[in-house]
Amino acid sequence: MVWMRQRRIWFSLLVITLLLGIWLGRLAWIQVIDTGSFSRRDIDLTRNSVAQREVGIELDSGRGGFVDRLGKPLTGETVKALVVFPLSRSETQYAGALAEAGAILQADGKVWNDFVSSAVSPAMWTDAASGLPVALTDKQVRILTGLDIPGIVVMDTVRRYPGDGAARHVIGYIGQNPQRIESEFARQLLSGSLTMTSRIGASGLEKTMETYLQSVGKTSVSLFTDGAHRPLAGLNVRLIQPNNPYYPLQVNTTLDLDLQKQAERLLDKAGIASGAAVILDANNADVLAMASRPDFDPYRVTPQDGNWGNKALKAITPGSVFKTVVAAAALEEGVVQPGETFECNGELGKYGFTCWLHGGHGTITFEEGFAKSCNIVFARVMQRLSGSKLQEVADRLGLDRQVGWSAGNNDGKSWSQFDGEERGQIFAGRTPSEDEGVRVQTAIGQRDVLVSPLQAANLVVTLLHGGEVRSPRIVTDVRYRTGAVVKSFPERVLVSGKAGIPAKTAGTILDFMQEVVSEGTGQSLQNAKWHLAGKSGTAQTACGGRPCVHSWFVGYGPAEKPKYAVAVVAENEPENTASRAIAAFRDIMDMLAERENKLLPRDK
Known part of the structure; x- marks a missing residue:
């Protein structure tokens, strides 16, 4: 009996030893040999265990960028930033070094100590006001690196919008828009390249060029630790970045970064708080600069305040700038000749219509009436001209439509390079365009007339090209990182010379515009560095119940x-004040003249 009992014990021990061996062997197989899968679900144990301990921080979103016509970056500023990893370190051993690091960063001692000690994941040292990574100087980088504090390192990171960035309204900003992602980017949502919380273009070129800008992978740095925040052997800190030679894409714009910055500076110098x-380029209508005020911070956007909107694309009342169109229509229709004379005593005699000059201009020719912007002359001319003819000529000059570069999509909708460009109008939908009272108000660019600054500048290019309407571009092409072209946007004509106004008429208007400066409302431009030509405009409007004006040139x-x-x-x-628009126009032209002078070849 004893022998049998011992035999059963030895047999049980043998089975237990065998089962334990099998279990240990299986565990070794899982942990050492076949770490990539487990069970029928093919669960990657290493990946999942590491993922539980991996904490990372984004250094570069991988989003495509914008450059100006010379290749100067408009987005994507690489800066040196301080990154703190949540590693265990001796507070006693590194107390002095940590204090020195805080002093170098000019940080409040308590704020800095709390930032370092409370970090549970990698974090960048950021500016409290802007929330952006603090850009370190070369001296700060050198000293911080020399301190050699575990878990505190200097790394390159990319700020989407440079601190001194220009063309903010043109570039726009990015933000979350799950509804747009769901409706327009369903394929990317399904593939996982976009999620409902992804940040996509919300305005400007960021929005219109979104398809070309989407990232194929971000650059990040990850730290792999155990439960006590100790680095895992062989893993530690790892830089993760996409290995793709083609992405991110680069959008080449027509902008000149130097001109853009100067234009913005000169708007501010002129005191233009709201405007554009x-x-x-007079040769092909490419946009060299497009400035809008007030400015906005693309990192801190309040959609409701509207400051992010590009005023260069917003149609507003043009005032006497529109007399350019009336003059073209009247000359083409033959209802007036440049030398025909009119009498202006300051009042039309009906509709309460008056001239801007109290007492009137006296006897004045049509040509002089354009130069001096006489309202009575243009009211008399418009009495002879039909509303339909004015509308027709305005259409042929590129008004009452979107002029920016656009194309049709496969879904039949139009796609434009310019986000939110307004088409403007001559007569509102139910306005009786043949009513004489309506026509005389329209003649001076009031009542229903709306024109955007882009349309107004393009109108000048149209006249310079003998009546041929060009479509302004702001993007020339999109390229891979290799330089190969993904998509090009060639120059485009909206209205051919044959379909536009006659070249002779266009030439006459250009001559009229020279007289504006030589003897009319633009005489203050006679002291400019170049011989200039143009047309002024003062459009009456209301500002919270008080009268005010839009000043144009x-x-x-x-x-x-x-x-x-x-x-x-x-x-x-404010009414009856010096035109800030004329002052800014002169400064911009002087800046362009100085620039051209620097580009001229020098005599040796």
Whole structure:
């Protein structure tokens, strides 16, 4: 019996030893040999265990960027930033070094100590006001690196929008928009390249070029630790970045970064708190600069305040700038000749219509009436001209439509490079365009007339091209990282010379615009560095119940051989004050003249 009992015990021990061996062997197989899968569900144990301990921080979103016509970056500023990893470190051993690091960063001692000690995941040292990574100087980088504090390192990170960034309204901003992602990017949502919380273009080129800008992978740095925040052997800190030679894509714009910065500076110098300036290449209508005020912070956008909106694309009342269109229509229809004389005593005699000059201009020719912007002359001319004819000529000059570069999509909808460009109008939908009272108000660019600064600048280019309407571009092409072209946007004509106004009429209007400066409302431009030409406008509007005006000036220079077409508008200005638009126009043209002078070849 004893022998049998011992035999059963030895047999049980043998089975237990065998089962334990099998279990240990299986465990070794899982942990050492076949770490990539477990069970029928193919669960990757290593990946999942590491993922539980992996904490990371994004260094670069991988989103495509914008450059100006010379390749200068408009987005994507690489800066040195301080990253703190939640590692265990001796507070006694590194107390002095940590205090020195805080002093180098000019940080409040308590804020800095709390930031380091409370970190549970990698974190960047950021500016309290902006929330952006603090850009370290070379000296700070050198000293911080020399301190050699565990878990505190200097790394390159990319800020989407540079601190001194220009063309903010043109570029726009990014933000969350789950409804748009769901409706327009269902394929990317299904593939996982976008999620409902992804940040996509919300305005400007960020929005219109979104398809080309989406990332194929971000660059991040990850730390792998155990439960006590100790680095895992062989893993520690790891840089993760996409290995794709083609992405991110680069969007090449027509902008000139130096001109853009100067245009913005000159708007501010002129005191234009609300308004815009557009500089077009007179040769092909490409946008060289497009400035809008007030400015906005693309990192801190309040959608309701509207400051992010590009005023260069918003259609507002143009005032006497529109007399350019009336003059073209009247000359083409033959209802007036440049030398025909009119009498202006300051009042039309009906509709309460008056001239801006108290007492009137006296006897004045049509040509002089344009230069001096006489309201009575243009009211008399418009009495002879039908509303339908004015509408027709305005259409042929590129008004009452979107002029920016656009194309049709496969779904039949139009896609434009310009986000939110307004088409403007001549007559509102139910306005009786043949009513004489309506026509005389329209003749001076009031009542229903709306024009955007982009349209106004392009109108000048149209006249310079003999009536041929061009479509302004702000993007020339999109390229892979290799330089190969993904998509190009060639120059485009909206209205051919044959379909536009006659070249002779266009030439006459250009001559009229020179007289505006030589003897009319633009005489203050006679002291400019170039011989200039253009047309002023003062549109009456209301500002919270009080009267105010939109002040305009559009024109070209140099008059002898035009290179640039410029439109400037200062919105909601007090009545009877000096035109900030004319002042800004002159400064912009002087800046362009100085630039051209520097580019001229020097005599040796």
